[in-house]
Amino acid sequence: MQKRFQEVYEQIQMPEECSRRIEQAMQRKRAGAAGSATGYRWKPGLAVALAAVLCLLAADITVYACTGRGIINRFVSFAGNAIFTEEIGEDGNAVSTAVLDTSNETAPAEFKDGHLWFTANGEHIDITSQVSDATAYIYDYKDGQGITHYLIVGGAPETFGYAEFLYDETKQPGWIGGYFTAGKVGETINPVWLESAKKELGIPWP
DSSP states (O other): OEEEESSSSSOOOOOHHHHHHHHHHHHHHHHHOOOOEEEEEEEETTEEEEEEEEEEEEEEEEEEEOOOSOOOEEEGGGSSSSEEEEEEESSSSSEEEEEEEEOOOOEEOOOOOTTTEOOGGOOOOOOOOOOOOSSSEEEEOOOOTEEEEEEEEOOGGGGGGEEEEETTTTSOOOOOEEEOOSSTTTTTTHHHHHHHHHHHTTOOOO
C-alpha cells in the first residue's frame, strides 16, 4: 500500500504571493493577539492558523501545525497546497504558522471512469480497491529539503478525501504539520480511514 519515492523534486521555491500572505498574517498576529496562546483567522479561500498545536476546521478542511524551533523555516506541501512557517517570535517563543489556499488546491488523486487513480508526482496508479471508508492508500516521497511527505487518500472512491503530513527526520518531534480535506461536505474530521493511517504512521494529532 505504501510506495517509497526518493528525491523526486528539486527544492521547491515559495511563490512571492504566498510569502507575502504569510508575512502579513504574522504581522496581524503580533499586533492583535499579544495575550492569546492559540487562535485562527479565516479569509475567503484562505485559511490562516497560528498555534502551538493547531487543529482548525474550515470549509471541511483541517489544518495541523506543530511548533518549530530555531531560525525561520518554510516548508511547502505537495502542489503548494499548504505552507508551514516556523520562527522565533519577538518574545523569544517559537511560533508556527500554517497557510492553506483553498482556492488553488490540487488533489493527489482523480476519480475517472469508475476508478480512483493516484496522480501525484506524475503517477498513474489504480487505487480503487485499496481505499474505503475504513482504509487508506499511503504514498510517501522525500523532497529536495529532505522533508518526507505522506500523501493519504481514503473514503469511497467517488467521493474520496485526502490528507498530507510533513516529517523532518532531523528534528524531535519530527512532524512539521499537515492538512486534511473531507471528501464530502459535512464529513467528520476524524474518518476511520484517516485515523487508521495516522495511527500507522505515528502522527500525533487527534
